[in-house]
Amino acid sequence: MSFENIYGQNKQIAILKRAIETGRVAHAYLFHGMKGIGKKTTARTFAKAMNCKGENIDSCDKCSSCAKIDRGFHPDVITVEPKGVSIRIQDIRDLQNQMKFKPFEGKKRIFIIVDAEKMNGPSANALLKTLEEPNPSNILILITSRPYQLPATIISRCQKIRFDPIRxxxxxxxxxxxxxxxxxxxxxxxxxxxxxxxxxxxxxxRSYLSSKNEVIEKIVDYDNEKDPLVFFTIADCFGENRKTITEKLDTLRDWYRDMLVYKETKDPDILINQDILNITRRFSEKLSGHDILRNIKTINLAYRAIEQNANKQLTLESMMFKLLNT
Incomplete structure (x- = not known):
């Protein structure tokens, strides 16, 4: 994969390409932003571009250097990832030993630390010494979705590149x-x-779309039948897995957000859940703006409680009781 194949990070790619073109590549970078938006892919692509045998700024994806990096076998591109819950000091010491050598095959040695926030105190302190005395043959890339968990002394010694959620x-x-x-x-x-x-x-x-509207459909059924015990049934639809629960809470919150947007704009093209426009229109007419905002707040409180390990069943049943009695 070359820079041009990375989706949604045009500004970030431009910064890196300009650094390569001008020869002003930093000795250390901090790639930060939410998970799953291309930070690690960009780091590997940057490593390919730095060591590509072609003549362009971008990687050619054809030469032996690009092929080795793609397969994870290039001696000048080393990745450190957490073993278990943390990155241990021995991992950093091993990396520092590797940094003593000049490039074996490429132009630069690239060291990528994934989930850098998982360095423990001794690991972070050891890495700080490396940042304070950079080797011109080496480039260090820290990748994190939680930069606030890194020591300020490390952050200040890196060029920070924030990766954005993709449109x-x-x-x-x-x-x-x-x-x-x-x-x-x-x-x-x-x-x-x-x-x-x-x-x-x-x-x-996980075939998410097949069950995306399950909770919303149950709410519609309640609105039609007025079964006083239905909130127990709806709470069961969220399941037991925390990630699945929070995803369904996100969908439910987006639906109420759509109601508010449609109530104010009557524009279906800017709704998130465009597949249930008729249901959204009906409920946006039924509920006041105040009621919709109150329901969004109720969902937010439930979301926070689930993240803090509250009893899932009680939390969801309480939330549904409040939503269905608005």
Whole structure:
């Protein structure tokens, strides 16, 4: 993969290409942003571009250097990832020993630390010494979705590049062109993926779209039948897995957001859940703006409680009771 094949990070790619073109590549970079938006892919592509045997700024994806990096066998591109819950000091010491050598085959040695926030205190302190005395033959790339967990002393010694969530149309285009998803499904899957290609691909594997509207459909059934005990049934639809629960809470919150947007604009083209426009229109007319905002707040409180390990069943039942009695 070359720079031109990376979706949704044009500004970030331009910064790196300009650094290569002008010969002003930093000795250390901090790639930060949410998971699944291309930080690790960009780091490997940058390593390929730096060591490519072609004459362009971008990687050619054809030479022996590019091929070795793609297969993970290039001696000048080393990746460190957490073993278990942390990156240990021995991992950093091993990396530092590697940094003593000049490039074996390429122009630069690239060292990539994935989930850098998982360095423990001794590991971070050891790495700081490396950052304070950089070797001109080496480039260090730290990758994190939680930069606030890194020591300020490390952050200040890196050139920071923030990676952005991928826009809906760009993510939908990727899903259609690279993941063989039909255009309608790609457009519907992009919003719950929250701008992350990684999330979208994982949700595809779990057939997320097939059950996306399950909770909303149960709410519609309640509105038609007024069964006083239905909130127990709806709470069961969320399942037990925390990730699945939070995804369904996201979908439910997006639906109420759509109600508010439609109430104010009457524009269906800017709704997230365009596949249930008639239901959204009906409920936006039924509920006041105040009620919709209150329901969004109720969902947010439930979301926070689930993330803090509250009792899932009680939390969801309480939330549904409040939503259905608005």
């Amino acid at each position: 809906r149309n760009t993510l939908a285009s990727f899903l259609e062109n690279s993941a063989s998803l039909d255009s309608k499904s790609a457009w519907l899957l992009a919003p719950p993926s929250r701008g992350s290609i990684g999330n979208a691909l994982e949700m595809m594997k």
